[in-house]
Amino acid sequence: MASRPLSEIAKTIRSKNAGVDRITFDVIFADRTAYDHVRHSGVLSRAAVCQVFGIEDACITDYVEFDPALAIKFTIRRTSPSGSPGDADIFGSQHSGPLLGIMVPGEGPDDR
């Protein structure tokens, strides 16, 4: 079964400030099958987030699966508060970029 990038499976992949000291990430799916497939695949987890961004687990303040929204959501600490000199993403809205290319192993909804 072919792997596919997360961007082809998730409906929404976004990041945004959660207060001035944190950035939160939402990966939202259009249907339960895709949501279950990705969360059971292991490609998104606290450890995977640490690996993608090169951060310690302690930098992740929240990591939850939120069933009503079919969403995987996690939050990290900012290296400096939003809008400090040198911060080039004041809204935190482009930090989700590296998530789009995460490869998800097959046996997803389209591989059945």
Add this chain to the structure above:
Amino acid sequence: MPVSIQQRRSAEPSLRIVCPNGHLGFAPIKPGSFAIGCAAEPDLICADSGSCDVGPGPLGADVSSSPRQWQVQDLEAMLLAARRLGVPMIIGSAGDTGSNSRVDLFVEIIRDLARKHRLAKFRLGHFYSEIAKDELRRRMAAGAAIEGLDERAALDLATLDATDRIVAVAGVHPYIKLLDAGADVIIGGRSSDCAIFAAPAIRRGFPPALAYFYGKILECASFCAEPYAAKESVLGEITMDDVKVTAMLPEQRCTIASVAGHAMYERANPFYEHFLGGHIDMRDCRYEQYDERTVRITGPRYVAAEELRVKLEGSGKIGERYVGIVGVRDPYTIAHIDEVIAWARRQAEEQLPAGGWELHFTVYGRNAILGELEPLKASPAHELGIVVQAIAPTRELAEEACMIGTRQMFYARLPAVKGTAGGIAFLLDEVMPASPAYRWTINHTLPLADPLELFPTFVTEAGV
């Protein structure tokens, strides 16, 4: 399927609010869906105008982040509709920051609009949210613990001294007080987004759990609907048993996914929403598709705070700022860009007095946006854009530091460079003055005895 709440009000006692904009003034209200919302018998028209997203600059410098004309346009649309319908209008966190000057600005705009349109006299309420540094210092001296949020250390005097302006984040209390005083239009200082909508609902006796959830889901207007379309109106209805929200733009729907997805927007955790006086627990919320474009929500729980603590937001100036922009195309220079930057920084250190200034190099094409978090930082693009920011106590020093940081990249000495006519490309051989640099110095909480003590309220008359 039941009749849409857009067409018919619930048989139970209910309170209906139209929200036309999630950050009033930041981008204009779309009039089409707002007109549809106003035709759906709202009991109030409410919008939040604040956001920390604009960074620490506006609060520190005490300015708005958008042109006055945009604020006037949105306030005009809301004021005329509210007065025509004879329903209250509430604006929270006036002018992005909710500082005193922004409240005064919005109050003045409302007065001007009332005169311009010769509106019949109405009661105009407002409240302030700033807390003076000296007042906070006095409270700290009296033993108040100013605890940090998000793992920040408790506030110390040095950080307070480095702060220019502080706002406290109000809860529902000043809004309720002003509604009790008969205000037809309320301009609020900094406050929790959800409080603007929760206040009239709580005042009418609806359960706080539902009322705060109602606020949370309405405050960003059409962000709780799909497909994505900002600045469109949504209509909410609260009863004793549930909250319903429906999209007013015909092309948009509120769906379980869009509403639940929005319930977790911009917050670290989807289950809790904190405000002055308590929080709501949304773990057991149930979302149902009520009609094609409406979602019904039940099940949030309200938890009163054991200790009353108000959130404080503070911004402090770091210095004056200049900006330079350069590009790089030479592959060898790109591969050694950190050495080029180090060279430029060293020249600044040699030419300028020590301390008091700082240089920031933001490397677009490599890792400008994510910095150290960028997984691809070892594989830069074939060309780079570098933004140089210099920050210093005076404009003169900031300009000079920026000029050194920018121009000296041109002269960087790399051992094997082939091009000896200049190491970088200039977009402009100049540096440009930018807004001063600020930082969020305060993201803390302060204990309060009374939820109104920092938020003085005023009622005046407007109209002719």
